Amino acid sequence: MMHKLNWKQCRAYVGAAALALGTTLSLMPAAPVMAQVRSLPDFTDLVETVGPSVVNIRTVEKVKPGAAGNADEQMLEFFRRFGIPVPPNMPRAPRPDRSQPDEDQPRGVGSGFILTSDGLVMTNAHVVEGADEVLVTLTDKREFKARIIGSDKRTDVAVVKIEATGLPAVKIGDISRLKVGEWVMAIGSPFGLENTVTAGIVSAKQRDTGDYLPFIQTDVAINPGNSGGPLINMRGEVVGINSQIYSRSGGFQGISFAIPIDEATRVADQLRSTGRVTRGKIGVQIDQVSKDVAESIGLGKPQGALVRGVEAGSPAEKGGVEAGDIITKFEGKTIDKAMDLPRMVGNVKPGTKATVTVFRRGSTRDLSVVIGEVEAEKPVRRSQAPEAKPPMAGPAQAMGLMVSELPDALKKELKLKGGVKVDASEGAAARAGLREGDVILAIANTEISNVKDFETALAKNEKGKAINVLFRRSEWTQYALIRPTR
Structure with missing residues (x-):
């Protein structure tokens, strides 16, 4: 049976409902119409602060007249750095005329940044490699002849010195604070265009490209001439040295790599003190640990470095490391993938005693090894197996x-x-x-x-x-x- 209400009762119900609704709304926070939009970063202050610390580097090579041809030097640097074959229509070097004196020939262009106010400059090793003369140009157009303090091909880091004082040095950043997705900026001289600024984000950290160092991957536009320039965070600190790009076409494709500044600084410190870099080694040949192998031997997850061979007389052999061991830790630090091991060992001073943790036939043990020094690789002698005996049955x-x-x-x-x-x-x-x-x-x-x-x-x-x-x-x-x- 439907209950009927008169006009006064209806008005009372509506008023009560409105009051209740108003009270409820007053207690609830107002919902935003749309999500808050974060504004894009402004790099102008960073450019003004860090820009004067970035330098242009040109190299000169003494050659016989006509030996270098008239090829575009920036393009040649591009081909050399990124492994692209030189086009067949580019001029080739004729046989040098030894009767004429050597000429200064521009060789390449790159970038760098000022480490100290008294003229130490960091760049890539490939920028200054083979140069007879290195010229450093500041943003105020002053130009200096630089002396190469040292370079390290393995990490692609070099330090040069110019005779100047009162220079604006960069601030070195903390790699541990660098996050994937944060904005970064590069300043350099792509194709000789000085003080070019590009920006992007950190795409990945610890990117293993098969080289000695794990790289910072970004989508910052990097081109020939940017090599050796700084990668800068939003605090105006240098977090890397722009070094490589990934490209199938020969042009920038949104993937570039920078050497982490902590690794570069470690190398630079050795170059400044001794002019060369010494690295530790233990003398093992290693490989990745696959998931199948890890499960079958009881290791659990695939981690560590599988020892495929031990050099005769090496620190590893003297310390008791055997082929087939899985090295899971070095000095207490976990080895997630095989390439972590040479990086960890390489950073240890030769002669230092270190602890290597190995997994061997179902159990873990700690071994003590005295770190050796990396030297030129020796050719490997291959053993010859004797004639086989009659096959067995069973x-x-x-x-x-x-x-x-x-x-x-x-x-x-x-x-x-x-x-x-x-x-x-x-x-x-x-x-x-x-x-x-x-x-x-x-x-x-x-x-x-x-x-x-x-x-x-x-x-x-x-x-x-x-x-x-x-x-x-x-x-x-x-x-x-x-x-x-x-």
């Missing part, structure tokens, strides 16, 4: 393997305590990468001394289950995961 055949005893002479040559030699590999073993001549050292984290040990370890493996195998091939040791066909 459980190994189920994995596609035929093995035999390891001769004492080969044990001595390879400096092995034991193992078995692979005489044939097919099926699952071949798919896992094993081949004739390999020496199997361990199965399922169990060391193998002879064929009997091999068969025993293999027999314990659950039928059809994948099994990890540590094997030696020539000088290098690695893991394989054999997955038998079910």
Whole structure:
């Protein structure tokens, strides 16, 4: 049954509802019509502050008349730096005329920034490499001949000195505070256009490009001539040295790389004190640890550096590091990926005693090594395996393997305590990468001394289950995961 209301009752209900609604609205915060828009950064103050600390660097090379041709030097620097083949229509250098005196020929252009008020300038090593003369031009148009204090190709860092005082030095930033996504700015001389300012954001940190250092990746426009210039944060601090770009077309494609300033400063300090850079080494050949290998040996997640080989007489060998070890920590610092190890070791002064943590056959142990010094690589002597003995029969055949005893002479040559030699590999073993001549050292984290040990370890493996195998091939040791066909 519907209840009827008279006019007074209706007015009372509406008034009460309005009062209630008004009270509710008064207690609720007003919702914004649209999200607050953050304004884009203004770089003008940064340019005025840091700009005077950025320099243009030109290099001169003494050549015979006509030897350099009339090619555009900026383009040649571009081709040299980024590995692009020189176009066939560019003039080639004729045979030098030794009867005429050498001429000063412009060689390249780059950038740099003032480290100290008394004239120390940092740039890229490739900017000054091979130069007979280095000319540094300040923003006030003063030009100085610079002396190369030192350069390091491995990190692409160089320090030069000009005779001047009262110069505006840059502020060095803290890399640990740098965040992906924050705005950064570059100042340099792309294609010789001095004091060019470009800006963007940090795209990634610790970008591993296969070089010695992890780079800062940005989308700041970098071109030939920007090399050696500073990457600057919004606090006006230098956080990197612009060094490389990624390009398929030869032009800028939104990916550029800068050397982290903390690494560059560490190198520069050594160049200033001794003129060269010394790096530590322990003498191991390493590889990444795959997910399959990590799970099969009980390591858990794929991290650390897999030791594939140990140099004879090296600090690693003297400290007890063995091929097949997984180096998980260096001086207590976790090694996430293999390339972390040479960077950590390289930063340690040779002669220093350090602790290396290794994972070996299911357990972790700490080893003490005395850091050596990086030297020129020596050619590797490859061992020759003796003639194979008749293949064996037994459980190994189920994995596609035929093995035999390891001769004492080969044990001595390879400096092995034991193992078995692979005489044939097919099926699952071949798919896992094993081949004739390999020496199997361990199965399922169990060391193998002879064929009997091999068969025993293999027999314990659950039928059809994948099994990890540590094997030696020539000088290098690695893991394989054999997955038998079910």
